[in-house]
Amino acid sequence: RKVVFDSKAQIDVRMTYKHGTDLAVASRLSRIMIDNNLVDTGKAQSAIPNYNEWVQSLSEYTAQSVEQITGLPDDVLTRAAERFARDADRFVIVGNDILDTGQGEEILNALLNLCTLVQHGSTGSVSVYPPREHCNSQGVNDMGCTPEFLPGYQSINDASALERFAGELGPLSLGETNLAGDLFQNCINGSLKFLFIAGEDPVQSYFKPQLVKEALRTVPFLVVTDVFMTETAEMADLILPTSTFAEKEGTYTNMSRHVQRLTSAVIPQGSSKPDFDILIELADALGKPFKNKDISSVQQEISNVSPAYKGVFPGDKSVQWVPDSTNTAPKFHNNNNGVEQNNNGGGYPFTLQTNNHMFHIGSYTQHAKALVDIGPECIAEIHPDDAKSLGIGTGDQIVVESSAGKVEVKVKTSRVTSKGMVYIPKNWTNVPVSSLRNGEEGLINVKISKSG
Structure with a gap:
């Protein structure tokens, strides 16, 4: 099927609202659908056990309260709800800027609620797509690199799953506490004695850089495998040089649940080795050798222990993974936070928004010549009206200051950025935006002045 992306395409409803009020928008859309009978509420109530409890949690999202905090008139939200409730295939694409709000999980849950609700009363598919920053972020999560899975x-705690793993890997040794749940804090308090970091620079990318640095200084033994000498690698007791994507084999898993094969284009350079080989050699050196030591055997192991990956690896009979809908009953996620407020006071009148610039997603991409040619430096953006009131013009250096710290950065004016906001690309080593956060999640209020 031919797909055309057209920036001038007709838009049914455009909703431009205040940064950080996504939760209120999504929750209000659900309430409008219920109040205006755009969905079959009786069907939803009988199908989902906690329906009434969830509806009660939406009581605060009135037309007046939501317009006050989002700036969106209720007639615009109503038109959007009516359009979304029609028979159609619907896709909700979510930017990672929702993480700035400190309510990323709640916002995603509210969108899932909306998608679950709209299925009761209309036909067509409905999906939420939160784009991942890295090409294999989905695969990393799928392989269990999250503390609770x-x-x-x-x-x-799934006995049948543990039995499958034990049958494939041998007896399992599970601790009583999950030290990975608060990784860096457990390094600081002495619970963790060893840390292995692969292909990540948390000193630059994590929103609590001071906590990370303290943890890496405190942990007795730190091993880092990486392609570049990052700030994190500089703190390591042992550095193991790894290979780039072009020098290794494996797979990528994308958001549409396709598993794609990766083959090496060149042999590993210098003393570097693929991560796969590094882990195998480490296991041998520690006296705990892996049973499977080639790509195909490991893929078979994954299929044996993880039903979601059975038959999905590239091959003649590979399939696209589809979740078994019979395993999990639909459920609404209650919003217990109430209507959020963003108070730009205390001498900090601007709201900070951070995100990636183009495909610059951290200290790594600053080694990519093509990206550096397109975006060679960190440049902040503010609305022209705000710039005029501050006596600032494109190309000036500005100081952006919060209650926790300040950074200096070049600025340009842009009408893409809303009034009252300042946008600064994140993960530039010379503009440590995370220092404005003081290790806190959520919206950050700042003030702006011309440098010098």
Whole structure:
């Protein structure tokens, strides 16, 4: 099917609202659908056990309260709700800027609620797509690199899943506490004695850089495998040089649940080795050798222990993974936070928004010549009206200051940025935006002045 992306395409409803009020928008859309009978509420109530409890949690999202905090008139939201409730295939694409709000999980849950609700009363598919920053972020999560899950999103307390893993890997040794749940804090308090970091620079990318640095200084033994000498690698006791994507084999898993094969284009350069080989050699050196030591055997192991990955690896009979809908009953996620407010006071009249610039997603992409040619430096953006009131013009250096710290950065004016906001690309090593946060999640209020 031919797909055309047209920036001039007709838009049915445009909703431009205040940064950080996404939760109110999504929740109000659900309430409008219920109040205006745009969905079959009786069907939803009988199908989903906690329907009434969830509806009660939406009581605060009145037309008046939501317009006050979002700036969106209720007639615009109503038109959007009516359009979304029609028979159609619907896709909700979510930017990662929702993480700035400190309510990323709540916002995603509210969108899932909306998608679950609209299925009761209309036909067509409905999906939420939160784009991932890295090409294999989805695969990393699928393989269990989250504290509470085994590979394939199987609970660490699932007896049948543990039995499958034990049958494939041998007896399992599970601790009583999950030290990975608060990784860096557990390094500081002495609970963790060893840390292995692969292909990540948390000193630059994590929103609590001071906590990370303290943890890495405190942990008795730190191993880093990486392609570049990052700030994190500089703190390591042992550095193991790894290979780039072009020098290794494996797979990528994308958001549409396709598993794609990766083959090496060149042999590893210098003393570097693929991560796969590094882990195998480490296991041998520690006296705990892996049973499977080639890509195909490991893929078979994954299929054996993770039902979600059975048959999905590239091959003649590979399939696209589709979740088994019979395993999980639909459920609404209650919003217990109430209507959020963003108070730009205390001498800090601007709201800070951070995100990636183009495909610059951290200290790594600053080694990519093509990206550096397109975006060679960190440049903040503010609305022309705000710039005029501050006596600032494109190309000036400005100081952006919060209650926690300040950074200096070049600025340009842009009508893409809303009034009362300042946008600064994140993860530039020379503009440490995370220093404005003081290790806190949520919206940050700042003030702006011309440098010098």
